[in-house]
Amino acid sequence: xxxxxxxxxxxxxxxxxxxxxxxxxxxxxxxxxxxxxxxxxxxxxxxxxxxxxxxxxxxxxxxxxxxxxxxxxxxxxxxxxxxxxxxxxxxxxxxxxxxxxxxxxxxxxxxxxxxxxxxxxxxxxxxxxxxxxxxxxxxxxxxxxxxxxxxxxxxxxxxxxxxxxxxxxxxxxxxxxxxxxxxxxxxxxxxxxxxxxxxxxxxxxxxxxxxxxxxxxxxxxxxxxxxxxxxxxxxxxxxxxxxxxxxxxxxxxxxxxxxxxxxxxxxxxxxxxxxxxxxxxxxxxxxxxxxxxxxxxxxxxxxxxxxxxxxxxxxxxxxxxxxxxxxxxxxxxx
Amino acid sequence: xxxxxxxxxxxxxxxxxxxxxxxxxxxxxxxxxxxxxxxxxxxxxxxxxxxxxxxxxxxxxxxxxxxxxxxxxxxxxxxxxxxxxxxxxxxxxxxxxxxxxxxxxxxxxxxxxxxxxxxxxxxxxxxxxxxxxxxxxxxxxxxxxxxxxxxxxxxxxxxxxxxxxxxxxxxxxxxxxxxxxxxxxxxxxxxxxxxxxxxxxxxxxxxxxxxxxxxxxxxxxxxxxxxxxxxxxxxxxxxxxxxxxxxxxxxxxxxxxxxxxxxxxxxxxxxxxxxxxxxxxxxxxxxxxxxxxxxxxxxxxxxxxxxxxxxxxxxxxxxxxxxxxxxxxxxxxxxxxxxxxxxxxxxxxxxxxxxxxxxxxxxxxxxxxxxxxxxxxxxxxxxxxxxxxxxxxxxxxxxxxxxxxxxxxxxxxxxxxxxxxxxxxxxxxxxxxxxxxxxxxxxxxxxxxxxxxxxxxxxxxxxxxxxxxxxxxxxxxxxxxxxxxxxxxxxxxxxxxxxxxxxxxxxxxxxxxxxxxxxxxxxxxxxxxxxxxxxxxxxxxxxxxxxxxxxxxxxxx
Numbered sequence: 001x002x003x004x005x006x007x008x009x010x011x012x013x014x015x016x017x018x019x020x021x022x023x024x025x026x027x028x029x030x031x032x033x034x035x036x037x038x039x040x041x042x043x044x045x046x047x048x049x050x051x052x053x054x055x056x057x058x059x060x061x062x063x064x065x066x067x068x069x070x071x072x073x074x075x076x077x078x079x080x081x082x083x084x085x086x087x088x089x090x091x092x093x094x095x096x097x098x099x100x101x102x103x104x105x106x107x108x109x110x111x112x113x114x115x116x117x118x119x120x121x122x123x124x125x126x127x128x129x130x131x132x133x134x135x136x137x138x139x140x141x142x143x144x145x146x147x148x149x150x151x152x153x154x155x156x157x158x159x160x161x162x163x164x165x166x167x168x169x170x171x172x173x174x175x176x177x178x179x180x181x182x183x184x185x186x187x188x189x190x191x192x193x194x195x196x197x198x199x200x201x202x203x204x205x206x207x208x209x210x211x212x213x214x215x216x217x218x219x220x221x222x223x224x225x226x227x228x229x230x231x232x233x234x235x236x237x238x239x240x241x242x243x244x245x246x247x248x249x250x251x252x253x254x255x256x257x258x259x260x261x262x263x264x265x266x267x268x269x270x271x272x273x274x275x276x277x278x279x280x281x282x283x284x285x286x287x288x289x290x291x292x293x294x295x296x297x298x299x300x301x302x303x304x305x306x307x308x309x310x311x312x313x314x315x316x317x318x319x320x321x322x323x324x325x326x327x328x329x330x331x332x333x334x
Numbered sequence: 335x336x337x338x339x340x341x342x343x344x345x346x347x348x349x350x351x352x353x354x355x356x357x358x359x360x361x362x363x364x365x366x367x368x369x370x371x372x373x374x375x376x377x378x379x380x381x382x383x384x385x386x387x388x389x390x391x392x393x394x395x396x397x398x399x400x401x402x403x404x405x406x407x408x409x410x411x412x413x414x415x416x417x418x419x420x421x422x423x424x425x426x427x428x429x430x431x432x433x434x435x436x437x438x439x440x441x442x443x444x445x446x447x448x449x450x451x452x453x454x455x456x457x458x459x460x461x462x463x464x465x466x467x468x469x470x471x472x473x474x475x476x477x478x479x480x481x482x483x484x485x486x487x488x489x490x491x492x493x494x495x496x497x498x499x500x501x502x503x504x505x506x507x508x509x510x511x512x513x514x515x516x517x518x519x520x521x522x523x524x525x526x527x528x529x530x531x532x533x534x535x536x537x538x539x540x541x542x543x544x545x546x547x548x549x550x551x552x553x554x555x556x557x558x559x560x561x562x563x564x565x566x567x568x569x570x571x572x573x574x575x576x577x578x579x580x581x582x583x584x585x586x587x588x589x590x591x592x593x594x595x596x597x598x599x600x601x602x603x604x605x606x607x608x609x610x611x612x613x614x615x616x617x618x619x620x621x622x623x624x625x626x627x628x629x630x631x632x633x634x635x636x637x638x639x640x641x642x643x644x645x646x647x648x649x650x651x652x653x654x655x656x657x658x659x660x661x662x663x664x665x666x667x668x669x670x671x672x673x674x675x676x677x678x679x680x681x682x683x684x685x686x687x688x689x690x691x692x693x694x695x696x697x698x699x700x701x702x703x704x705x706x707x708x709x710x711x712x713x714x715x716x717x718x719x720x721x722x723x724x725x726x727x728x729x730x731x732x733x734x735x736x737x738x739x740x741x742x743x744x745x746x747x748x749x750x751x752x753x754x755x756x757x758x759x760x761x762x763x764x765x766x767x768x769x770x771x772x773x774x775x776x777x778x779x780x781x782x783x784x785x786x787x788x789x790x791x792x793x794x795x796x797x798x799x800x801x802x803x804x805x806x807x808x809x810x811x812x813x814x815x816x817x818x819x820x821x822x823x824x825x826x827x828x829x830x831x832x833x834x835x836x837x838x839x840x841x842x843x844x845x846x847x848x849x850x851x852x853x854x855x856x857x858x859x860x861x862x863x864x865x866x867x868x869x870x871x872x873x874x875x876x877x878x879x880x881x882x883x884x885x886x887x888x889x890x891x
Contacts, residue, residue, distance in 0.1 A: 049791075049795050050794075050795075051791050051794065051795070076794075077791070077794040077795050078794050078795070078796075078797045078798055078799055079797070080795075081797070082795065083795075084791075084792065084795040086788045086791070086792055087788075088786060088788055090786065090788035090789050090791065090792040091792075092789055092792075092793075092807055092811075093811070094810045094811060095810075103793065103796050103798070103806070104796035104797050104798075106806075107793070107796055107797045107798035107799075107802050107806075108797040147792075150792070150796065154796070154797070160795075
């Protein structure tokens with residue numbers, strides 16, 4: 001196991017930033033922590049890095065105990081040997097690209113073959129030849145690649161990524177995301193990736209952990225989290241959901257059991273004889289290029305479905321769903 | 335495991351507190367104690383009693399009257415100019431702001447001497463503009479003091495008003511126009527209320543600066559018999575018969591008055607500050623001057639003539655005359671005055687050299703000490719931080735003459751006899767350091783606050799220990815603030831008049847005291863040569879540093 005977190009919790013003043021949390025990450029695994037701001041995902045990452053100290057619990061990285069309240073052990077950030085990429089890049093403006101990348105090696109007095117290793121890291125992010133530039137002379141995407149090179153130059157086993165793409169525009173983001181994933185695979189890194197963007201999390205990760213208010217709600221492979229959300233919150237946060245009225249009132253009222261289905265599972269035609277049918281009034285239509293996204297009102301719930309041809313606003317239409325596609329959320333007591 | 339670090343941090347705080355207590359807090363407290371204690375008993379109204387019994391009430395009234403009038407006059411001068419360069423096509427003339435740095439950077443005593451030389455009998459007016467001689471009685475009165483100080487101080491309030499005006503986005507005004515507001519209605523209901531808080535800040539700053547100013551009252555005020563706090567504190571603490579009771583009583587009242595003004599300012603500022611949040615700014619809104627354009631330019635020209643032209647014309651011409659009063663005639667030209675300043679062994683050369691070496695020393699100490707304090711402030715929390723923050727900026731809030739009286743009381747106290755700092759040249763360096771320490775603290779603090787904390791976190795995660803982070807990340811990033819602090823301290827130490835006059839040991843002159851005494855004794859040309867030399871020297875230092883910054887910037891680009 002590369003990362004083992006046991007019973008770690010953190011409070012800032014009166015705010016419970018992270019409730020007692022357990023997490024294990026296998027070597028070479030790429031996992032994402034997702035959730036809205038204030039859910040504790042960044043706190044957990046900073047606790048792993050050693051930039052914050054937990055109130056309680058144990059943290060083990062690569063079989064080395066980094067923090068243990070019980071044993072009174074606390075390895076400072078500078079001795080944990082992880083790589084980290086920051087949201088705002090955090091490149092030092094007074095140093096060249098070369099010096100920024102070389103920093104970790106010089107700081108640890110590990111300067112053998114310094115130039116070669118810095119060049120290697122810059123080649124990995126396709127920035128060879130940019131050694132003498134200053135950060136402000138580079139674009140946002142290039143800066144973020146420098147910060148990635150800085151994180152890998154010391155050849156860490158674990159890399160922590162704190163919303164590394166959120167400061168970049170959409171086109172850059174897609175390209176850089178693919179590059180990040182292929183590099184972590186190539187270098188055999190164990191990665192923890194923090195993001196508030198569920199699409200990004202699903203597309204890049206082996207596993208995602210959905211968090212809310214300092215708590216981990218669901219931990220699973222992306223398909224599992226998408227198809228079988230464990231909580232109402234997860235269903236809403238990851239992807240779009242259509243809630244189906246059960247016997248006891250509409251889905252908006254509180255109940256222990258919820259039924260839902262993802263929009264793309266609905267069909268405008270009956271495919272099997274046991275298909276369930278729902279009818280509703282069309283409220284809005286958005287053309288997406290390859291299809292129409294339609295908001296409709298079904299038994300007082302607002303649904304999203306997809307049509308291949310433009311329907312008529314205000315029409316009453318019927319859509320069909322296979323019973324096996326209906327997912328039941330058993331949320332327990334929340 | 336963090337015990338060592340915690341201990342280190344706390345010891346830094348303790349060191350900062352001790353240094354500030356010795357340099358600033360105890361001296362100021364001694365001024366207060368000295369004036370509130372009568373016969374070893376604390377009396378709340380003691381300073382007021384001393385002032386009334388000592389017939390000093392007039393001094394108080396004079397000071398307040400002068401300060402209020404200067405605030406009004408600077409406002410009347412500066413507001414139209416701020417509107418012209420902030421809201422009309424004159425905004426394109428960026429050089430106006432650069433030119434206004436000149437009165438801003440001219441020491442008030444030098445500007446005042448320029449004006450006196452301009453107006454006094456056989457001066458510039460008599461030689462070239464005899465018609466203006468009619469204004470002589472008006473100039474050598476309260477109104478002359480007001481005018482000279484106003485033309486020296488108006489750039490402050492001008493910049494404050496202009497900056498607030500510039501913050502008002504075009505959409506705020508456009509919305510007023512779209513909804514039916516005429517030009518004057520928009521001024522009254524939109525612009526003025528938004529400018530108000532900035533203006534009061536500027537006005538109160540001018541008020542306190544006028545109260546604390548020594549140069550103009552000492553040169554022109556004493557000549558026309560208009561006495562204020564600073565001139566009287568100077569008289570009671572430095573000239574026979576010395577009367578520390580009255581001196582400290584006046585200093586206390588001056589201190590308390592300024593503190594009250596600062597307090598009012600804080601109160602007003604918090605109540606009337608609007609944060610102007612807008613969407614995207616669609617550029618500035620500029621009014622077209624049209625046929626009023628010549629009038630606007632005439633106004634700018636008049637201001638520049640009165641604030642720069644007049645004083646510098648007199649100073650420059652006086653400095654190259656053999657005998658002052660004979661005018662710029664053939665045979666009366668000489669560069670002898672300058673030559674004398676640069677001839678080793680002369681009084682002038684020694685004064686200049688004293689100023690240079692003492693200012694260099696003070697700037698260097700202030701740079702290190704100020705940086706240390708700024709770093710401690712940023713890195714600490716709570717009441718201790720508050721204490722260090724407020725006291726390290728105290729010499730900027732408290733009128734300088736009060737600090738100086740405090741330094742005299744403290745370093746000249748009977749129990750300091752074994753520490754021979756007072757009455758040596760080192761005492762001057764110490765005074766400059768204490769007086770101008772706030773500049774470095776403020777610059778480095780501002781610099782530090784701009785550094786995102788993730789830059790330090792990134793270094794830590796990369797394996798750097800705190801010493802290494804300080805050396806490789808923190809220090810290089812705050813260096814611009816340190817350099818700016820050094821330059822500022824160096825420049826204003828060279829020109830400092832009141833501190834030098836009051837602290838200097840017998841037989842030691844600085845450039846400022848030299849100018850002051852030459853002028854007093856009527857050796858005008860030599861004094862003015864020194865004045866121009868110091869102004870020129872400090873300007874050169876500034877330009878060199880600016881150039882250095884620019885070349886570095888182009889190298890990096």
